[in-house]
Amino acid sequence: MMEFYFELPLWLRLTVQGLAVIAVLFPLAGACSMAERKVSAWIQGRPGPSRAIVPWLAWIPGISLLQKLGVFHFTADGGKMFLKEDVAPGSVNKFYYYLAPLIAVVPALCTVTFVPFGAYWDAATETMKPLVLANVDVSMLAVFAVASLGVYSLILAGWASNSKYPFLGGVRASAQLISYELSMTLSVLPVFLWVNAPGGEGSLSLIHVVNTQAQPGLWGGMWYVFLMPLSAFIFLVALFAETNRQPFDMPESEADLVGGFHTEYGELKWGLFFVAEYAHMFVGSAIFMILFCGGWHPFPWLPLDTLLGWLGGIAPIFLNPVVSGVIAVGIFLAKLIFSIFVFMWVRWTLPRFRYDQVMKLGWQKLLPLSIGNLIFYAVAIAIIERS
Amino acid sequence: MSFKTVERRPLSLAERTYVPQILSGMKTTFKKMVKPKETLNYPEARPPIPPGYRGVPTLVKDPNGREKCVSCQLCEFVCPPKAIRITPGEIPPDAETAHVEKAPEEFEIDMLRCIYCGLCQEVCPEEAIWLQNVFSVSGYTREEMVNDKKRLYELGGTLPDDHYKWDKKKAAEEAGNPHH
Incomplete structure (x- = not known):
């Protein structure tokens, strides 16, 4: 099986890998x-959707748990969305109207290419080898570059809908995403200043960031969320704004804009916007976990290598490349799911900001704060490394 | 007029960052999340009905199985939306309860008209019509929403009787006191 896989041509292997990652991410986002x-x-204080069940599956013991969790509601909703009639309002600009959801999904799923999502134990070199679709040295930059393309979909959707509410939503979206991108980018710079020691080769690789959080010693094993809490905080706030989540969901605020940029959208096109939003959330949380919370390492000061070393002492199966890879991806996914849960938890806790408050917070509070944060860490890191 | 000036302190730095407020809000919602759910799973779980609840009007029988209604038509007369329609009838002379003389031949309550006011129950001299605890009525046609006599007895069932008024009257008659 494995030999067969490695004998396949490279392009086919890469396609299979890419499809495998998307096959996980797309349903997860849904x-x-x-x-x-x-x-x-x-x-x-409600039980939530918990009734739907496929009648000919109802006999399976324990399936009522899935029913309680609403799994069949999800499949029914998804199926409905696929089978609905494809309607476009007469007043829209058809070409851009159909283009916008595609532009939303494609960058959202493309960013995954650059995000490392695990590692496996390589017995030959006795090290952890990262699992990533494209192991490039500029992965952080690439993620920012591709993810920021998503704003075009909101602008296009708002403009092509040829209606006032979507238009306002699109305008708000573009203003908000652009203003928070600044502080987001500035907040990750201290991490890369710290990671790239002078004399060594400079790198924007996310894998490198994860590895530097798993070094021995008090400082080496520390996650960057402890070392740079302000950076992490600014990044998180900007992430909420970038993914259009409450309290920053200006582009689609139901109360004042009906549905914002997707007011005129229905069926699968509307669904694609949502898959894109959740995919953005997944990738954003992945970046947050990689930069500040140690990626696939289970605990601060306890890297996965050490843990696998212990487990391998008990049972050698844990040092199998597949098993160790599954463990790493599992830990990373658990962190992601927790972070998605926090996103939802915050959404149902906080009311929405007013639009001027969003702008004020972005430009007058977060941006100066992130610049100050950058200067502070630049000076601090210069002093530490000089000594 | 006396009034109290509320002191408005300027926000502290911690309050201006929103963070402690957001965290305390998240604490509140988390507590709500782990608490038992408030919602009743309605068709399976039913709410408790308090005593004295006025649900769908029904006809009842006494513990001996005698239908209590004597078709005096007082409820028909008092019903504000005219939901009740009674066709009076005679009890055949060979029946055991022949001394009651009258019983409804047909008794219809139109649930599309009924306003659940309970006046029929209040006016009934025989305690034959009761508003009981059925609160959910549905049907596909207007005809389905009219409860006929059979359905009314199905809904009503049997209620305890404190008086056995007609049994006493019969007993008194047999004891030679016809004017009881």
Whole structure:
């Protein structure tokens, strides 16, 4: 099986790898919509969607747990969205109207290419080898570059809908995403200043960032969320704004804009916007976990290598490349799911900011704060490394 | 007029960052999340009905199985939306309860008209019509929403009787006191 896989031509292997990652991310992003409904229900003291079940599966013992979790509601909703009639309002600009959801999904799923999502134990070199679709040295930059393309979809959707509410939503989206991108980018710079020691080769690689959080010693094993809490905080706030989540969901605020940029959208096109939003959330949380929370390492000061070393002492199966890879991806996914849960938790806790408050917070608070943060860490790192 | 000036302190630095407020809000919602759910799983779980609840009007029988209604038509007369329609009938002389003389031949309550006011129950001299605890009525046609006599007895069932008024009257008659 493995030999067969490695004998395939490279382009086919890469396609299979890419499809495998998308095959995980796409349903996960869809399942998030269900999770959103469940979390909102639990916070509001409701059981949430819990009735639907496929009649000919009802005999399976334990399936009522899936029913309670609303899994069949999710599949029914998804199926409905695929089977609905494709309607476009007469007033829209057809070409851009159909283009916008595609532009939303494609960059959202493309960013995954650059995000490392695990590592496996390589017995030959006795080290952890990262699992990533494209192991490039500029992965951080690439993620920012591709993810920021997503704003075009919102602008296009708002403009092509040829209606006032979507237009306002699109305008808001572009203003908000551009203003928070600045502080987001500035907040990750201290991490890379710290990671790239002078004399060594400079790198913007996310894998490198994860590895530097798993070094021996008090400082080496520390996650950057402890070392640079302000950076992490600014990044998180900007992430909420970038993914259009409450309290920053200006582009689609139902109360004043009906549905914002997707007011005129329905069926699968609307669904694609949501898959894109949740995919953005996944990638954004992945970047946050990689930069500040040690990626696939289970605990601060306890890297996965050490843990696998212990487990390998008990049972050598844990040093199998597949098993160790599954463990690493599992830990990383657990962190991601927790972070998605926090996104939802915050959404059902906080009210929405007013639009001027969003702008004020972005430009007058967060941006100076991130610049100050950058200067502070630049000076501090210069002093530490000089001594 | 006396009034109190509320002191408005300027926000502290911690309050201006929103962070402690956001965290305390998240604490509140998390507590709500782990608490038992408030929602009733309705069709399976039913809410408790308090005593004295006025649900769908029904006809009842006494513990001996005698239908209590004597078709005096007082409820028909008092019903504000005219939901009740009674066709009076005679009890055949060979029946065991022949001394009651009258019983409804047909008794219809139109649930599309009924306003659940309970006046029929209040006016009934025989305690034959009761508003009980059925609160959910549905149907596909207007005809389905009219409860006929059979359906009314199905809904009503049997209620305890404190008086056995007609049994006493019969007993008194047999004891030679026809004016009881």
